[in-house]
Amino acid sequence: MTFSPQLESRFETLLKSYPPGRQRSALVPMLLYAQDEVGSITYELVEEIAGRVGLTPSQVNEVVSYYSMLRRKPLGKYHVQICTNISCLLNDGDKLWEHACKKLGIGHKGVTADGQISLEEVECMGACSWAPAVQVNYDFQHFVTPEKLDELLESLRKKA
């Protein structure tokens, strides 16, 4: 598999960041950064990374299945994650979630037909004092109301 020079350089740094013989430590970061570029953890990617850290594909698969941010199938170009955990719930995060589902016509881990937007109901993401919170890919949005969410979704639709 070929990756961008930026990703290759990150891999190189990661593989040098742990004690000798411990290159397996780079596995989770490598998977996440690779997913950011490839879109999902494909079988080909598993084989590639397994080879680079000296593991078998099944050892890598065992790790992939544990972490909730690692995914087997690609999601939308903009992955909209809405927190409904307790601090967000107390600020109507659940209502915001229902609003988003209705608005987009998709549910948990659904993707819009154009592949532009996907939706996920997530657990606490560390924005509890600025609830309800939403994350679009890695960008945080705080104090989100249905109106703000509508504007956000509209702007994501327009982005190429």
Add this chain to the structure above:
Amino acid sequence: MLYNEPSPLETKVLSRRFGLPDSASLATYLATEGYQAFLKAAGMKPERIIEEVKVSNLRGRGGAGFPTGMKWSFVPRNSPKPKFIVVNGDESEPGTCKDRVLIENDPHQLIEGVLIAGLAVDAHAGYIYIRGEYRYLIEIVEKAIAEAYAGGWLGKNIQGTGFDFDLYAHTGAGAYECGEESALLESLEGKRGIPRIRPPFPAVAGAFQCPTVLNNVETFCAVPAIIRDGGAAFAALGIPRAGGTKMTCLTGNINKPGVYELRLGFPVMRMIEEVGGGIPRGRKLKALIPGGSSCPALTAAECEGATMDYDSMAARKTMLGSGGVIIMDDQTCMVKAAMRIMRFYAHESCGWCIPCREGTTWLRKILVRFHEGGGRRDDIDLIGDIAKNMLGRTFCPLGDAAAMPTISIVEKFRQEFEDHLDGKPCPFEHADHTWDKPPGLSSDGRSSGA
């Protein structure tokens, strides 16, 4: 960047640089006594550094509250193995968002704390483990680390002290369980984040089976101030047996939500009324979870006279925890709160220990059914019974974390469970869930402050 206005009632020690221009930069850090504590520590005997931390009464800020100096003293001095410093930045306890602001606004304070820990236990490498969702913080930390290397504050022979230290940022990929120290170490080693059987504890066999100091972000961030101003001065900020300040996250039903640095021992009601500006829409306090969703809930009556510290909370059979305060008003359905908290723990249970894996799953099913109106009278006792059978029966505290708030809610708010029986609709669902902005928020949705 600050997400809320500071409060005049704060005691700004760890957050002293928040709001300064370019507060995350090395230049700002150096201009404000930055790295001076490291230089002071480099001239101290390691035992003196640990002694100073013991004197400060600093206790672990991740949730367990274990005395930090004592934890450091468990690292064997004569081990032939290399030693490591690991920073727990996996912050994922619901209600907690303090490490985020500490890293975002002052990453060099964290680096300096790690360096001092390295001097104290003779470690020469460290890892800052940050949850995957905090990608922007990983970028901030990587930038700060690069600046520190360039400025001679990391690497070989730091500032001519003869001390070498290498520091790396490491991302997680979504797992609450990895905030538990032994699961974090498994994750750091490229495995599933499943807890280890202890002993041995990380101080003896931690990262890569080597002696390791593992503390929360906030704990390390307190260390420069302790060395700079002395352990006694830090201890004096708090109360006996709990030194210093606590980064406190006000969340839930509160007018001025935000992260505030308060002295340990700060009165709970004053924190709600004066720091947090009270409860929105003129409602009353019903319940409060003091330190992240794994802590038993307190009733409004129990909050009277309570203070934000380890002993006051222990006396009320709960915990100071992570400082993630969850405030619930009188229109909160406690069955729904218990149900949502349990959904979280069922999702996050790693499945290693059966009481946790099965217990959280069954409790989630019962609580969901209960809140939907299908509850049976026997279920009320069954919920408490299952939860009590999880306590103390798992390798890591996740089982307890799921059980404790559940037991407290069933015991203290039993009437609300009764009110859901016989197919009756949730008595709180009619409540006016309007989309009015809570008072205290300006038009851009940010807290308008005091």
